[in-house]
Amino acid sequence: MLVCQQCNHEQQSGKFCGQCGGALAEQSRTETAKTNSETSEAEAAVATETTVAPVQQKNSFQTYVTFIVNLLKNPTRALKLNENQFGYGLITMAIYAFAYALANYFLANKMVKEMFGPLTPSLPFFDLTVPLFFFIILFTVGAFISTFAATKLMNNSSSIKNILAQFGGLLVPFMLINVAMILFGIVGMAKFTIGMTNLSLLFSVYFLPVLLAFHKGTELKGEQKVYFSLGAAALSMLISYIIIRLAILDFLDKFDHVYSWF
Incomplete structure (x- = not known):
C-alpha cells in the first residue's frame, strides 16, 4: 500500500x-x-x-440549584457547610448584590417614566447598577469581615473558606428575596420593593454576623460568645457607616449633579 x-x-x-x-x-x-x-x-x-x-x-449549575433549594428548605444546614462550598458562597453574594441593584434600577426607571411620561429616556443602566452592585458587595464583605474577626477573637480555628461558605449559605433566603424583588421593581411596586430589599440588606449585614458568630462561639462553648456576637454586629455597622460616608454620599451627590435634568 x-x-x-x-x-x-x-x-x-x-x-x-x-x-x-x-x-x-x-x-x-x-x-x-x-x-x-x-x-x-x-x-x-x-x-x-x-x-x-x-x-x-450543566452539572455545576444543577449542583448549585440543588444547593439553593436545600438551604431554602432548611437554612440551618448552612451552619454545617465546609470549605468545599465556599465557591457557592461567593456566587450567592454576587447574585445577592446584583439582584439588589437590578430591582432598584428597574423600580427607579419605572418611577421616572410614570412621572415624566413613557417617552422619557431610560435611566443610565451601567451608571446606576454597577455602583449599586459595588456598594452592596462592600456591605456584605464588611459583614463577613466582622464575622471573621469575632470568630478569631473567640479562638475558633475555622478557616476563611469555611466561614465564607456558611455566611453565603445563610445569605441564600435573602438572595432569593432580592431576585423576587426584580419583578416587583419592573411593575413599579415602590413601597414593597424598597421595603423588602432594604429589609434583606438589614438582616444580611447586621443580623447574620450575630447569628454566625454566636454559632462559632457555641462550637467552642465560649463564655463570652454573646458579647463577641454583638461586637460583630457593631463592627459591621461601623464599616457600613464608613462606606456610606466615603462612597455612597459622594456618588449620590455626583449622580444628582450630572442627571439633574431627570
Whole structure:
C-alpha cells in the first residue's frame, strides 16, 4: 500500500499522490491500521474535549440549584457547610448584590417614566447598577469581615473558606428575596420593593454576623460568645457607616449633579 507523505492519501500504484501530488511511500497494512487508529483516537479526544466542558457547566449549575433549594428548605444546614462550598458562597453574594441593584434600577426607571411620561429616556443602566452592585458587595464583605474577626477573637480555628461558605449559605433566603424583588421593581411596586430589599440588606449585614458568630462561639462553648456576637454586629455597622460616608454620599451627590435634568 502506497501512502502520501503529505495528505496520507492511500493508493495502489504510482510515484506521486493523485490528490496533492506529494511523494508516495510504501506502508504495510499494519502500519496503515495503526495510523487510522491514532487518527480516530485523536478525533475522538477532540470531540470529547468539546463536549465535556458544556456537560461540566450543566452539572455545576444543577449542583448549585440543588444547593439553593436545600438551604431554602432548611437554612440551618448552612451552619454545617465546609470549605468545599465556599465557591457557592461567593456566587450567592454576587447574585445577592446584583439582584439588589437590578430591582432598584428597574423600580427607579419605572418611577421616572410614570412621572415624566413613557417617552422619557431610560435611566443610565451601567451608571446606576454597577455602583449599586459595588456598594452592596462592600456591605456584605464588611459583614463577613466582622464575622471573621469575632470568630478569631473567640479562638475558633475555622478557616476563611469555611466561614465564607456558611455566611453565603445563610445569605441564600435573602438572595432569593432580592431576585423576587426584580419583578416587583419592573411593575413599579415602590413601597414593597424598597421595603423588602432594604429589609434583606438589614438582616444580611447586621443580623447574620450575630447569628454566625454566636454559632462559632457555641462550637467552642465560649463564655463570652454573646458579647463577641454583638461586637460583630457593631463592627459591621461601623464599616457600613464608613462606606456610606466615603462612597455612597459622594456618588449620590455626583449622580444628582450630572442627571439633574431627570
